[in-house]
Amino acid sequence: MTSREQLAWAIVAAPAIIAGLVVLAPRRVVTTLAVTGALITAGLGLMLGVLELRSLSDPVVGKWIVVDAAGALLVSVVAVVGLATVLVSPAYLAGADSSLSPAHRQQHTYFAVLYAFWAVLLAVPLVGNLGAAWLLIEATTAASALLVGFSGKARSLEAAWKYLILTSLGLGVALLGIVALVAGIPGGGIGALSWRALSTYSSGNQSALVAYVLLLAGLAAKIGWAPVHNWLPDAHSEAPPPVSALLSAALLPVVLLVAWRSEHALAPVIGVRAGQDVLIFFGLVSLAVAIPFLWRSLPWKRLLAYSSLEHMGVISLGIGFGTPLALAGVAVHIAAHAIAKAVGFYAATPLVEHEPRATEHAVTGIARTYPALGGVMGISLGALAGLPPSPLFLSEVLIVAGGFEAGRSWVAAATALLLALGFLGLAHALLETTVGKARRRDGAHPRGRRTLAVLGGTSLVLLLGLSAVALWLPGSGFVDALLRGIS
Amino acid sequence: MSGGLLWILVAIGLAVVVIRRRSMAVALVTAQALVLVAFALYDAKDGEDVVAAGALAVRAVALATLFLLLVSRTREQRPVHARVPPPVRAGAAVAFALTLTWLVSTLGLDSRDAERAVLALVAFGIVTAATRRATLFQVLGIVLAENGLALAALELPGGASLTIELGVALDLMLIALVAGVFHERIFAEFGAGDSAALRTLRD
Numbered sequence: 001m002t003s004r005e006q007l008a009w010a011i012v013a014a015p016a017i018i019a020g021l022v023v024l025a026p027r028r029v030v031t032t033l034a035v036t037g038a039l040i041t042a043g044l045g046l047m048l049g050v051l052e053l054r055s056l057s058d059p060v061v062g063k064w065i066v067v068d069a070a071g072a073l074l075v076s077v078v079a080v081v082g083l084a085t086v087l088v089s090p091a092y093l094a095g096a097d098s099s100l101s102p103a104h105r106q107q108h109t110y111f112a113v114l115y116a117f118w119a120v121l122l123a124v125p126l127v128g129n130l131g132a133a134w135l136l137i138e139a140t141t142a143a144s145a146l147l148v149g150f151s152g153k154a155r156s157l158e159a160a161w162k163y164l165i166l167t168s169l170g171l172g173v174a175l176l177g178i179v180a181l182v183a184g185i186p187g188g189g190i191g192a193l194s195w196r197a198l199s200t201y202s203s204g205n206q207s208a209l210v211a212y213v214l215l216l217a218g219l220a221a222k223i224g225w226a227p228v229h230n231w232l233p234d235a236h237s238e239a240p241p242p243v244s245a246l247l248s249a250a251l252l253p254v255v256l257l258v259a260w261r262s263e264h265a266l267a268p269v270i271g272v273r274a275g276q277d278v279l280i281f282f283g284l285v286s287l288a289v290a291i292p293f294l295w296r297s298l299p300w301k302r303l304l305a306y307s308s309l310e311h312m313g314v315i316s317l318g319i320g321f322g323t324p325l326a327l328a329g330v331a332v333h334i335a336a337h338a339i340a341k342a343v344g345f346y347a348a349t350p351l352v353e354h355e356p357r358a359t360e361h362a363v364t365g366i367a368r369t370y371p372a373l374g375g376v377m378g379i380s381l382g383a384l385a386g387l388p389p390s391p392l393f394l395s396e397v398l399i400v401a402g403g404f405e406a407g408r409s410w411v412a413a414a415t416a417l418l419l420a421l422g423f424l425g426l427a428h429a430l431l432e433t434t435v436g437k438a439r440r441r442d443g444a445h446p447r448g449r450r451t452l453a454v455l456g457g458t459s460l461v462l463l464l465g466l467s468a469v470a471l472w473l474p475g476s477g478f479v480d481a482l483l484r485g486i487s
Numbered sequence: 488m489s490g491g492l493l494w495i496l497v498a499i500g501l502a503v504v505v506i507r508r509r510s511m512a513v514a515l516v517t518a519q520a521l522v523l524v525a526f527a528l529y530d531a532k533d534g535e536d537v538v539a540a541g542a543l544a545v546r547a548v549a550l551a552t553l554f555l556l557l558v559s560r561t562r563e564q565r566p567v568h569a570r571v572p573p574p575v576r577a578g579a580a581v582a583f584a585l586t587l588t589w590l591v592s593t594l595g596l597d598s599r600d601a602e603r604a605v606l607a608l609v610a611f612g613i614v615t616a617a618t619r620r621a622t623l624f625q626v627l628g629i630v631l632a633e634n635g636l637a638l639a640a641l642e643l644p645g646g647a648s649l650t651i652e653l654g655v656a657l658d659l660m661l662i663a664l665v666a667g668v669f670h671e672r673i674f675a676e677f678g679a680g681d682s683a684a685l686r687t688l689r690d
Contacts, residue, residue, distance in 0.1 A: 172629065179636060
């Protein structure tokens with residue numbers, strides 16, 4: 001077993017063990033244990049990312065474990081977002097007035113389920129088998145549904161229920177696609193579903209394409225692609241803010257990676273173009289469906305949720321274009337979206353303390369009444385809108401250029417037009433939210449002003465760093481590794 | 488699997504779509520799963536097939552116990568009205584099943600009849616979840632669809648896939664447990680396990 005394989009097992013084992021320890025720990029040490037565990041887990045995740053960067057030409061492709069460029073990128077993203085989520089969670093819990101569990105077990109339940117969710121999220125990019133990936137994705141549904149409904153309030157129960165039912169049905173359809181794949185792969189059983197074995201499908205292109213479409217149509221419900229995205233705005237807006245960050249910044253792209261790997265693995269059977277067409281279809285539809293909502297005056301977290309729909313569409317288009325430029329854009333987009341979106345959701349906790357109407361109404365002029373909070377929200381929304389020098393601006397340019405490079409001029413042009421419309425919608429929301437007309441507020445600033453300053457500063461540095469990476473990435477060995485995948 | 492047995496599975500599935508009482512629907516999906524267990528045991532070629540059948544049986548009994556417990560703990564004053572009347576539900580289910588059969592040319596299973604039955608059960612499950620207001624029925628819709636997937640796993644060329652059966656069993660029990668937690672909370676919050684109360688989040 002190589003050091004990267006050992007590290008991959010450790011990355012999944014660490015949060016799983018901590019989830020168990022949190023349940024048993026005395027109440028006074030739960031937060032300390034959770035924060036310590038988060039530092040360890042994130043450290044392991046980032047270490048794997050660095051190791052993979054140094055061995056890009058030699059991915060680990062085992063029976064159960066895969067460590068490649070795309071997987072390492074996602075593990076690093078999930079590790080960083082998970083760490084930040086754990087760090088901001090105590091502030092959320094301090095203000096939480098109700099939960100699914102009894103008050104004296106609230107922290108235990110929250111952190112145990114959060115760590116279980118985090119462990120499964122870290123496992124998905126590392127798993128070497130489509131069947132196992134499906135099981136892990138289904139496990140994320142169970143854990144994250146409990147977190148979405150954690151407050152136990154009527155609205156969060158509604159969101160959690162919709163999420164559970166819709167994504168479970170979607171994953172059922174995905175499983176039908178997987179069963180259809182098993183039927184056509186010599187040997188059958190779980191071994192037939194290893195990423196490399198998928199290309200040995202031998203029951204004909206047409207039936208492989210049917211299985212692939214069923215698989216992606218099912219995964220679409222979990223990724224939040226339109227037109228099966230109905231749960232997404234509800235779950236993201238009603239979950240505790242730290243959990244919303246993990247759902248949007250980590251869960252959606254992690255499941256998208258499974259769709260990407262499936263497309264890559266099945267390309268020799270169904271044809272490269274056919275596989276990419278399905279991704280482009282979902283990407284374009286998601287982008288088109290999201291835009292009108294970005295123009296509307298929506299509550300903060302709901303606006304961010306629709307922005308997730310837009311960005312999952314953009315990433316899907318980039319993967320569908322499949323050229324070096326587009327994949328460089330995809331890598332930057334996944335990382336930058338995660339940072340900008342997570343920061344936006346973290347800001348929701350102090351926002352609701354400062355402006356309780358924010359859960360159900362659009363907010364305006366926050367920077368006028370609480371500059372630090374307005375600044376953080378501005379950084380998040382500005383980056384998500386693609387306002388230069390946001391790395392998301394550069395990644396979108398790369399993806400559109402990749403579309404032209406792939407010879408899909410009409411799709412690339414439509415993407416550029418939709419992105420421009422999305423930019424205008426979010427830019428308007430940015431102005432209204434930060435420097436628009438302010439409502440009269442009590443003037444009481446919530447706790448955690450220092451946390452906000454750290455959050456804003458760190459995210460700004462990371463986002464600007466990613467802008468620099470976006471300029472360097474095209475033509476790099478990392479993009480070559482993304483193109484090769486695990487083949 | 489014989490055509491007659493496939494028809495029985497599909498007929499039970501259609502009954503779940505139209506039936507009014509939750510406890511009867513639980514009994515029907517359990518009976519359907521037990522028919523699959525019986526076939527799996529009859530068709531077993533080695534120890535692995537027997538274990539796969541065992542997993543299916545454990546899942547059927549565990550889910551039945553869980554659902555009946557939920558029914559007894561959340562007694563409704565009167566059954567929750569479905570959004571759509573039974574004949575329309577049945578018509579929609581059959582139409583959706585036929586559409587799926589037409590769209591999905593092949594799944595690569597042992598027989599086309601088995602493929603049609605699998606697609607019909609998945610369609611019936613989706614229609615049940617989409618057209619029933621009672622929260623427990625929506626979960627039963629998922630179970631119905633997963634029974635179809637269990638049938639697909641049994642009808643794979645070369646026999647049942649132990650991994651798929653185990654995976655589906657574990658996954659379904661996990662999801663059903665979480666759904667049970669939420670069903671009880673929804674009942675406590677709204678006084679009924681009625682998803683019509685869950686329609687406040689809109690844009």
